[in-house]
Amino acid sequence: MEQRSWAPLWAALGGDPALPERVRHIRRGGAAGLLPARLPVAELARSAVAVCALAAAEWAACRTGGAVPAVTVDDGAVATAFTSERHLRIDGRPASVFAPLSRFWRTGDGRLRTHANYPHHRARLLAALGVPGSAAGADGDGDGPVEAVAAELAHRRAEEVEELVCGAGGLAVAVRTPGQWAAHPQGAAVAGLPLVGHGRLDGAPPPPAPPGGDGGPRVLDLTRVIAGPVATRTLALLGADVLRIDAPHLPESADAHADTGFGKRSAPLDLGSPFGRRTFEELLAAADVVVTGYRPGALDRFGLAAGELAARRPGLVVAELSAWGGAGTGPWGGRRGFDSLVQAASGIAVAEAGPDGVPGVLPAQALDHGTGYLLAAAVLRSLTDRRRYGGTHRVRLSLARTAHWLLHELPERTPGSESGPGPADAPGGHDPAPWLAGTGSPLGRLRHALPPVEYEGGPRTWARPPGLPGADEPVWR
Template sequence: MQGPRRWWNGPLDVEQLALGSVGLVAAALRSLSAGRLDVGIQSDQVAAAFGSSSLLRINGEQSRGFAEHSGFYRTGDGWIRTHANYPHHEQRLLQSVGASAGGGLRESLAGLSSIQAQELIVASGGVAAAVQTRADWAGSAAGQAAKRGAWAQFTLHEANRSKTWGYAPGANRPLEGLRVLDLTRVIAGPTASRTLAAFGAEVLRVDAPQLPELQAQHVDTGFGKRSSLLDMSSPVDGERMARLLEGADVLITGYRQGALSRFGLDPQSLQEKYPELIIAELDAWGYEGPWASRRGFDSIVQAACGISDAYRTERGEPGALPVQALDHATGYGLAAAVIAMVQARSERRGVGLVRFSLARTAEALFALGAPEIPDKELEDPRTGRMASSYGELEYALTPFLIDGHLLDYRAASPAYGQDEPIWL
């Protein structure tokens, strides 16, 4: 590793989580190449990568952060955090408490307890969590479920035969030719697939046309990928998805548990139909316990698990991590796990499933303990520039060093939904 070890102030060791998760990708690539590939990381760029959305410029303009109704609100007995960046979540949030788009949300929430508000919003299909202490979360059934098991939960079996993809020494990017089908949204999953694309994988991201991704989010996480739209309720698009799965090496999904089951995209069905497919899943709350099927985002998990309470301001208001560290660390960890599973399939015919959750990543962060005093200031991040269909993009380079040189992305983010749903 090059660069400082500490740089963010705060009660939790976010730097170690960031450096560790990115370091796992470098280690997985070195293992895949049997040590032939010189892959390292640079801490200044790790910090930049974890804050990539704030560094992104589209035609010189910075994207907005959280939407108007996303944030902390006082309740009758504490605080709640809401997430309303997506229009359909904002609509459900406002409807759940009888507020309107023009105002009234703050007043409505102030008349409810934190748990009352949380459950009303969740029952309406919105996204929110009461701000809890660490002890409250640890004592809850959801918190206990999140803590069980390893950070990455692997299930492997031996395939009858193995797909032919394997590491080719001398390739410009070590994952060239690997086909990755990306059914993820927001930050964590797209960060994983963006990382795989940076190392040469052919990544095709597929979204539902009725739920478009936020433009800045798509641009920030779309470097080096292709982008298609498929309506899985359509028989024609369902057939297209089946053909993609037949040709894929890896499938990454990032929807809440059970959301894809009605399309036959649950792990059991997929493993029966495509026995050599490597499946990587992530969600907010984990795969057991009372919150397993709830919607969630990084900021919401922070509120529920005690991070927001730990980062309270001098005025006593709940706070947040300096970056969306749960999302990014989960994404890099997932990328590393995919690379390890690709190696296992290539060398030992091992195929299977790996699962991550934001809540389990939060547990890993708390387990790291309190950080030391920061070493020094970070160097200014190295950025790149590319032309795109959205205009000129300025963005943070990857945190990876190949033979001592920072790795750049192969291509700019594509226009949303522009590509045919086929493998090249």
């Protein structure tokens, strides 16, 4: 496997420079149709999985004291995993992905992208635009007043709406070209970040050997939607005890949980209550990793900023995921965001536009999935370094920085490669069947993508299917 895309990333993570030679790249299922795009999406996907799988193999060797096993990166498995939500079936039913108000819109001066999958984001969008939530929708399914929103946006400026909706706590971005994003203060700030922020906060001693053998790290998962849950789903595959914590009042997509909840347990916990805070502190006292993916700063009032966590639990690995770079990074660093919005703002939607100029999308939510595997890789490398040398570790990633990697740093696609314009399900393209499996679960019979992280002697699927959201107790196994 050519290493020019990911070997420098492995080095930036502090990995042994000899280990990339342990990675073997294979193509099965046909080269054509694998994540087809104008941008090098397939290269992003295989690079993210390669560093994650190598970090997993290194961590396995660290736990057992053996040699680092050989790693396989299979393009078919990678492409299937990066579109896992599209392949998911729950008792034969496909998963719901985007709500009617999550889409591109024409404005008076260009295009706008909105995200309104959650009821509270939908309500904020409509309130900011002055559109009644009960307005009749062109979609006819009662889920969104599409015609009313379209009429309202037709005479407005995209950047004006962007600020208006954001100020109301909603989600909207103007569609920009790559050049416009590079000139934007947020684009410039993100470009100055490392792809994966990774370092030690202190010199805490290495953790003691677990009594009775290594049962795997304990991971507190405070993430939502795709990128963070993909990372923690990967850690669960590799033997971590992952406990997802959700606020009881926040809605979550049952379909998203079915896709990314494999291997984990899920518990509701109100951190604003005395019981919730006390329970969380008990969990933190025995945790190895905390992963956060909420809007930057949203959890600080609960004492969950990296420095405060490190002070209370020396030796912890703190992993922080954001959309736009994190608090203190440019004017948008603390804003909410999702993959689709970052694609639109960063210039990806314009780069993938069709001949008619209509903004395009990547063949997968590749910023989410790619950032998720990079996040898991950084956590695994931190766990390995912590066991060897000690320290409290901090990991930081953002969807916007992954977008910059795709647009400006990955090798350009070469003619005849497996990427190229066209629909992901084009005839004669990628057949995902070899990388899909059926599993019974409390949610129903699931057809799902198998994990792409593969090394010799490693697990090929998760030890448990996803359970019902919030059905578990907030305790460690």
